[in-house]
Amino acid sequence: MPIASAVPVAEVSGIGGSRGRAWLPASVGGLLVFLSGCIDFDKELGEFCLRAPAREVSAAGDESMAPYFREAPESSSYVEGTGQLSFQVTAEDPLGCGLRFSWSASVGTLSLVQETATTSQARWTAPACLGPGETASFTATVSDVLDQSVTTRFSAVGIPDCPSWSPTCSLDELREGHTATLLTSGKVLVAGGELSNAENVSTAEVYTP
Numbered sequence: 001m002p003i004a005s006a007v008p009v010a011e012v013s014g015i016g017g018s019r020g021r022a023w024l025p026a027s028v029g030g031l032l033v034f035l036s037g038c039i040d041f042d043k044e045l046g047e048f049c050l051r052a053p054a055r056e057v058s059a060a061g062d063e064s065m066a067p068y069f070r071e072a073p074e075s076s077s078y079v080e081g082t083g084q085l086s087f088q089v090t091a092e093d094p095l096g097c098g099l100r101f102s103w104s105a106s107v108g109t110l111s112l113v114q115e116t117a118t119t120s121q122a123r124w125t126a127p128a129c130l131g132p133g134e135t136a137s138f139t140a141t142v143s144d145v146l147d148q149s150v151t152t153r154f155s156a157v158g159i160p161d162c163p164s165w166s167p168t169c170s171l172d173e174l175r176e177g178h179t180a181t182l183l184t185s186g187k188v189l190v191a192g193g194e195l196s197n198a199e200n201v202s203t204a205e206v207y208t209p
Contacts, residue, residue: 049098070091071089073089075155079136082126086121087103087121088120106138109124131161132161136157173203178201179191186208187206188209
């Protein structure tokens with residue numbers, strides 16, 4: 001009859017303070033090792049995060065269980081037109097579960113550089129100039145497995161305004177087909193042209209744009 005081997009698994013205390021070891025058949029120990037290699041621990045962690053009692057409290061509105069930022073960009077950064085800025089955020093989940101990050105920019109080009117379970121880095125290229133009413137603003141958002149999220153907002157300054165047209169004073173005579181010459185003084189000389197009834201205009205006007 002074959003004799004089954006056994007392996008020690010733990011040291012235990014008995015009555016009166018005596019100590020000994022608990023033994024487990026080697027075949028069972030090998031089975032446990034085999035099973036541990038078949039378990040997807042990342043999947044198990046994700047399922048644990050969803051069914052954890054603390055998550056049930058969080059789903060009911062406990063903000064203490066929501067993710068939070070440990071590091072975020074400064075509220076305002078300086079950059080010139082076409083310049084680049086790098087941003088990084090670090091976040092934490094109270095239960096240590098995985099997090100998701102997203103970025104947005106109102107203008108310019110934003111690209112993701114690197115992301116881990118708790119950090120995210122992005123690089124932004126500024127436009128050459130800003131149009132009327134435009135500002136360079138950004139958001140970084142972190143979300144957990146229950147879609148609870150927190151957002152941080154920041155901005156960039158230093159980008160010049162784009163050249164634009166603005167209304168100025170009207171000419172004394174409404175004309176078309178005229179010439180407009182920029183003088184060294186910065187004023188504009190308007191000469192010739194014709195009226196709306198095709199009558200030629202023989203006068204000239206100088207105005208400040």
